[in-house]
Amino acid sequence: MKAIYGILLFVSLNLTAQEGTRNLGMIKVHDQGNLGFHGNLVNDGIFNDNQGLVGFYSEQSIIVSGLFPTIFNDSEFITEQGIQLAISMEVQNNANFVQGDIRTPKTDSFTSLQFLSESFYTGTTDIAKVDGYASIQNKQQFTFPVGDIQQLRPLVLLSESENPVAHCAYFFSNPDEFPSLNSLNRENTLQQISRHEFWRLEGSVPSTIQISWNQRSQMPNMADTIDEITVVGWNKINHQWENLGAGAVGTLSDGVAVSTLFVPDAYEAITFGTLDMLETIPDLANYLLTPNGDGINDFLHIDELALSNDNWVRIFDRNGMLVFEKYNYTNQFRGYANKGDVVLNRNNGLPQGVYFYMVVMEDLGLEYQGYLYLAR
Known part of the structure; x- marks a missing residue:
C-alpha cells in the first residue's frame, strides 16, 4: 500500500505542553495512503498534494499552525477537545466530522476550514462542527456546518452562480x-x-x-x-x-x-x-403526495402556476435543506430530490414526512408558501 512520499523533514516539538510535528519539507499522501496526527501540526513546508486520508486523533486539543495552509483530499476529525486552526485548512473531497469542533478565530474570516469546488462533509453534530469560519471556493450552493461550542447552527446558501469564495460564521x-x-x-x-x-x-x-x-x-x-x-x-x-x-x-x-x-x-x-x-407571505393550499403510480396525487400540482410564465418552485425538508428546485415548474416533483450536496439513496426517493414549499412568480411579483405531506 502506498502511503507517504516526498522530501520529508519532521521535527518533534513541544507546543503548549503537547507533543507535535513540524513539517519543513514536502509531504504527499498517495491514493489509499493514510496519515494520522495525534498532536499539534506546524506546516512550514509543502503539504498540499494529497490523495489519501489525513486524520486528527487526540484526547487533547490540537493546534494547526505554520507558514502555509494544508490541503487534504480526505480528512477525519476525532478529537475530544477539538482542533484550533491558526492557518486555514482546505478540503478537496470529504471532511468526516466524528468528534470535536474545528475552531477558528471569529475576528478573521480568512482563517477557516475551506471547502473546495468538489468537496463535501459528513457527520456534523452538536459535538462536531466548525466553531468559527467555514469557507467555500467555486460552489453555487452549500450548507455551512457552523455553530458555537454547544450547538450546530448551519446556514444554507443558494447562489445565482458559483461563488469564487464565501465565508460564514455563527455567533451566539x-x-x-x-x-x-x-x-x-x-x-x-x-x-x-x-x-x-x-x-x-x-x-x-x-x-x-x-x-x-x-x-x-x-x-x-x-x-x-x-x-x-x-x-x-x-x-x-x-x-x-x-x-x-x-x-x-x-x-x-x-x-x-x-x-x-x-x-x-x-x-x-x-x-x-x-x-x-x-x-x-400569503399561503397556498397544503398538499398530499402519494407517488405510487396509481394516478392519484402522484405529483405536486399547483393550479396557480398556470397564471405565470416566469416562476420558481423550491421544496425544503423540515430541517430547512433544499431538496428540489425547478424553474417554470410543470408537475415535475414526484418525491425525488434534485438538489443537495449529498443525497443518500437518491433513487429511492425522499423519505416520508412533512415538507415545505415556496412558489415565486417573478412576472406577477407574487410569492407563496405551503406544506406538503409525502406518503410512501
Missing part, C-alpha cells in the same frame, strides 16, 4: 454587543431584532439563504405567530436592519426562515426579526 451573542450593530436602527416594517444570535456571511454573488431557529433563539419572546418571523440583515451602507425574508415555516419552538435574493457582502450580519402581519 446579542448583536447589540457589537458597536456597528444597533437593534434600534431598523426599517419601519420591522418590530424586533433578535438579541440572542446572528450569522456573518461574506460573498459577492446574489444569493438566498435559510437559517433555522430553536429553543435557544427564544422566538416566543419576539413573535406571537411564525408569520411574523423574517430574515433580517444589517446593511453596511444604510446602517440599519432590513427585511430580507421570503417566508418561514415551523413552530415558535423550531422552524426555518428563507430569504429573498440579496448580496451577502452588502450586509454585516444576518439574524431573525419580526414584522407587521401585513408583510407576511
Whole structure:
C-alpha cells in the first residue's frame, strides 16, 4: 500500500505542553495512503498534494499552525477537545466530522476550514462542527456546518452562480454587543431584532439563504405567530436592519426562515426579526403526495402556476435543506430530490414526512408558501 512520499523533514516539538510535528519539507499522501496526527501540526513546508486520508486523533486539543495552509483530499476529525486552526485548512473531497469542533478565530474570516469546488462533509453534530469560519471556493450552493461550542447552527446558501469564495460564521451573542450593530436602527416594517444570535456571511454573488431557529433563539419572546418571523440583515451602507425574508415555516419552538435574493457582502450580519402581519407571505393550499403510480396525487400540482410564465418552485425538508428546485415548474416533483450536496439513496426517493414549499412568480411579483405531506 502506498502511503507517504516526498522530501520529508519532521521535527518533534513541544507546543503548549503537547507533543507535535513540524513539517519543513514536502509531504504527499498517495491514493489509499493514510496519515494520522495525534498532536499539534506546524506546516512550514509543502503539504498540499494529497490523495489519501489525513486524520486528527487526540484526547487533547490540537493546534494547526505554520507558514502555509494544508490541503487534504480526505480528512477525519476525532478529537475530544477539538482542533484550533491558526492557518486555514482546505478540503478537496470529504471532511468526516466524528468528534470535536474545528475552531477558528471569529475576528478573521480568512482563517477557516475551506471547502473546495468538489468537496463535501459528513457527520456534523452538536459535538462536531466548525466553531468559527467555514469557507467555500467555486460552489453555487452549500450548507455551512457552523455553530458555537454547544450547538450546530448551519446556514444554507443558494447562489445565482458559483461563488469564487464565501465565508460564514455563527455567533451566539446579542448583536447589540457589537458597536456597528444597533437593534434600534431598523426599517419601519420591522418590530424586533433578535438579541440572542446572528450569522456573518461574506460573498459577492446574489444569493438566498435559510437559517433555522430553536429553543435557544427564544422566538416566543419576539413573535406571537411564525408569520411574523423574517430574515433580517444589517446593511453596511444604510446602517440599519432590513427585511430580507421570503417566508418561514415551523413552530415558535423550531422552524426555518428563507430569504429573498440579496448580496451577502452588502450586509454585516444576518439574524431573525419580526414584522407587521401585513408583510407576511400569503399561503397556498397544503398538499398530499402519494407517488405510487396509481394516478392519484402522484405529483405536486399547483393550479396557480398556470397564471405565470416566469416562476420558481423550491421544496425544503423540515430541517430547512433544499431538496428540489425547478424553474417554470410543470408537475415535475414526484418525491425525488434534485438538489443537495449529498443525497443518500437518491433513487429511492425522499423519505416520508412533512415538507415545505415556496412558489415565486417573478412576472406577477407574487410569492407563496405551503406544506406538503409525502406518503410512501
